[in-house]
Amino acid sequence: MPAETATRADVLADVPHEPGAPKPDPIVVVDGMRKAFGGLIAVDVEHLEIQRGVITALIGPNGAGKTTFFNLLTGFDSPDTGHAVFDGQAIDGYRPYQLAGLGMVRTFQLTKSLTKLSVIENMKLGAKGQRGERFLPSLFTPLWRRQEEEIEERAMELLRRFQLDHMRDEYAGTLSGGQRKLLEMARALMVEPKLIMLDEPMAGVNPALTQSLLEHVKRLPAEEGATVVFVEHDMDVVRDISDWVVVMAEGKIIAEGPHSSIGQNQAVIDAYLGAHHDAPLDPEQEDEWLREDRLELGDVPPLREEP
Amino acid sequence: MTGIDWGFILNQTLARSLDLNAAVYALAAVGLNVHFGYAGLLNFGQVGFVAVGAYGMGLAITLWQTGPFVAVLMGIGFAVVFALLLGIPTLRLRADYLAIVTIAAAEIVRLLARSTALRNVTRGAEGLNEFIGPFRELSPFNPSLLYGIGPFQYRGSQFFAIVIGWVVTLLTLLLVWQLMRSPWGRVVKAIREDEDAARALGKNAYWYKLQALILGGVIGGLAGMVLAIGNATIQPDFFVAPLTFFFWLVLILGGVGRVWSPVVGSIIFWALITFVRNLGRAMVNEGLIPTSIMDTSQVDQIQFWIVGVALALLMVFRPQGIFGSREEMALDAR
Numbered sequence A: 001m002p003a004e005t006a007t008r009a010d011v012l013a014d015v016p017h018e019p020g021a022p023k024p025d026p027i028v029v030v031d032g033m034r035k036a037f038g039g040l041i042a043v044d045v046e047h048l049e050i051q052r053g054v055i056t057a058l059i060g061p062n063g064a065g066k067t068t069f070f071n072l073l074t075g076f077d078s079p080d081t082g083h084a085v086f087d088g089q090a091i092d093g094y095r096p097y098q099l100a101g102l103g104m105v106r107t108f109q110l111t112k113s114l115t116k117l118s119v120i121e122n123m124k125l126g127a128k129g130q131r132g133e134r135f136l137p138s139l140f141t142p143l144w145r146r147q148e149e150e151i152e153e154r155a156m157e158l159l160r161r162f163q164l165d166h167m168r169d170e171y172a173g174t175l176s177g178g179q180r181k182l183l184e185m186a187r188a189l190m191v192e193p194k195l196i197m198l199d200e201p202m203a204g205v206n207p208a209l210t211q212s213l214l215e216h217v218k219r220l221p222a223e224e225g226a227t228v229v230f231v232e233h234d235m236d237v238v239r240d241i242s243d244w245v246v247v248m249a250e251g252k253i254i255a256e257g258p259h260s261s262i263g264q265n266q267a268v269i270d271a272y273l274g275a276h277h278d279a280p281l282d283p284e285q286e287d288e289w290l291r292e293d294r295l296e297l298g299d300v301p302p303l304r305e306e307p
Numbered sequence B: 001m002t003g004i005d006w007g008f009i010l011n012q013t014l015a016r017s018l019d020l021n022a023a024v025y026a027l028a029a030v031g032l033n034v035h036f037g038y039a040g041l042l043n044f045g046q047v048g049f050v051a052v053g054a055y056g057m058g059l060a061i062t063l064w065q066t067g068p069f070v071a072v073l074m075g076i077g078f079a080v081v082f083a084l085l086l087g088i089p090t091l092r093l094r095a096d097y098l099a100i101v102t103i104a105a106a107e108i109v110r111l112l113a114r115s116t117a118l119r120n121v122t123r124g125a126e127g128l129n130e131f132i133g134p135f136r137e138l139s140p141f142n143p144s145l146l147y148g149i150g151p152f153q154y155r156g157s158q159f160f161a162i163v164i165g166w167v168v169t170l171l172t173l174l175l176v177w178q179l180m181r182s183p184w185g186r187v188v189k190a191i192r193e194d195e196d197a198a199r200a201l202g203k204n205a206y207w208y209k210l211q212a213l214i215l216g217g218v219i220g221g222l223a224g225m226v227l228a229i230g231n232a233t234i235q236p237d238f239f240v241a242p243l244t245f246f247f248w249l250v251l252i253l254g255g256v257g258r259v260w261s262p263v264v265g266s267i268i269f270w271a272l273i274t275f276v277r278n279l280g281r282a283m284v285n286e287g288l289i290p291t292s293i294m295d296t297s298q299v300d301q302i303q304f305w306i307v308g309v310a311l312a313l314l315m316v317f318r319p320q321g322i323f324g325s326r327e328e329m330a331l332d333a334r
Helices: A002-010 A066-074 A096-102 A119-125 A141-161 A177-190 A207-224 A235-241 A266-273 A283-298 B006-017 B020-038 B046-064 B068-090 B095-114 B133-138 B156-181 B183-193 B195-200 B205-231 B241-254 B261-285 B296-317 B326-333
Strands: A026-037 A040-051 A055-059 A081-086 A104-106 A195-199 A227-231 A244-249 A252-257 B146-149 B152-155
Touching: A026 A066, A040 A066, A040 A227, A040 A244, A040 A252, A055 A066, A055 A207, A055 A235, A066 A081, A066 A104, A066 A195, A066 A227, A096 A104, A096 B195, A119 A141, A119 A177, A119 B183, A141 A177, A177 A195, A177 A207, A195 A207, A207 A227, A207 A235, A244 A266, A252 A266, B006 B020, B006 B152, B006 B261, B020 B046, B020 B156, B020 B183, B020 B205, B020 B241, B020 B261, B046 B068, B046 B095, B046 B205, B046 B241, B068 B095, B068 B133, B068 B205, B095 B241, B146 B156, B152 B156, B156 B183, B156 B205, B183 B195, B183 B205, B195 B205, B241 B261, B241 B296, B261 B296
Parallel strands: A055 A227, A055 A244, A104 A195, A195 A227
Antiparallel strands: A026 A040, A026 A081, A244 A252, B146 B152
């Protein structure tokens, strides 16, 4: 595993750590993409390339425009201006279902498991090019039975990998939050994506499942040949699984690089903590300030009582 | 102890539960089931599809003198066009917009049909009456004889339409059953659950919703045609908005999203209405209910109160309907 991670990161070794840096083999290229909601410019990305076959994290403070940028890329929202190329093909004005057909699949921040369909039906829905999904052929079972069996086999394989196979006939609505995330990811894989975009894959997942979810994400490039882009707030997660980090703030890309380079980046620190956070403070002043703070805190009962 | 004729009341109740209206309501509710139960489309104007189907068939014969089969195809064609008119502008929007548009469009159809401007075409409020000939010729039954077994006796003039109605209902149930167990049905149900999820997985939600709207609308149109053949007339003021809500009632009674529920819902609905009406009349006639409280003509209004109470009780004790699944219902609350 470490060797493989190393090779993945190596691809990006010569890429400069600056916003809009060109990549050796980009699967997505975005140019001049802008989206305003009234007076608020939600997304204003001059240039961004996403390297094929690696895991890219998209981070940034709340309201940075990460999810809007996701929506623009996946066709769920349309940009005011700008172009995007996916896998060598211009995708401006493409609808979500067309993009999924090209191999770009996303998941959602709030899990969208189809609660009243069984787990296996959820999975089978993901498969592309189903004959039985067209109206007239659907009326004649022999036209789609074979394909349906193949799809089911593939679905079961994925369910086993994601340890959901024992739930196959349960309603998806009965799964726990973490299991739903797993199901959504497995379902996205049914589409056989070239690029899988995960919007906060760890949000609302209990710690016990986080690790297994992370392992699944980490293995996507090698096992599925998929490029991964994900939005995440948890820096431990970002450090653990990303090969490359893109930082957004106020709609713009403000930094790029491996996670090790991001922590020291002045623009990133400013974006997260405010530009004047490190204004020099006299040590005495600081002590004073902390004391006052503690006094105030002392008035309220402690938040956590150890048993 | 009294002269209430229970035999008669029971007879009527059974007969009406399989009568023309029961078949028509069942069919219209099957259409609604496709819309709402499977695709999640809120159609509050199903009666519009019923009217459009009936008028399409009737006009084909009165205006263009087509044969009965071509006329039925015309009725289907009218329903398809009506579905496209409603669906193309609204199905990209949120679900509520379709609901608003359908309820208005159904009224527009009725008002257009009875308008003086279209008098030469639709005969205004008088309605279409001269289309039944070709269907009468097809009927193997003698219009003046009674047909059926036991309590289920129907005049020959209507019996043809009743038979057609139930046969068509069974065929559409078969169609719906097959569709909903196919991958097509899976996509439609997925869109009902979460449209964005389906889109993200490469399904053209708009196109599937349009297909479902057309399918359910055509089934509604078939209901209108059965009704027209049975009544031998097409009156614009039959197609009033409350009818849509009776179709909804039938659907909810049976249980949303189950193949058989509209049929069972319709049979129960008509049995209940007939039973309450006949029992009420008998009780008034026998003096069990003093005329100072209500007379026989008021019984017809009370019957809907009773049905309303019955529905309220159903919602309290069995919210999923007769066939619905409590488990699925509970998932909504999570």
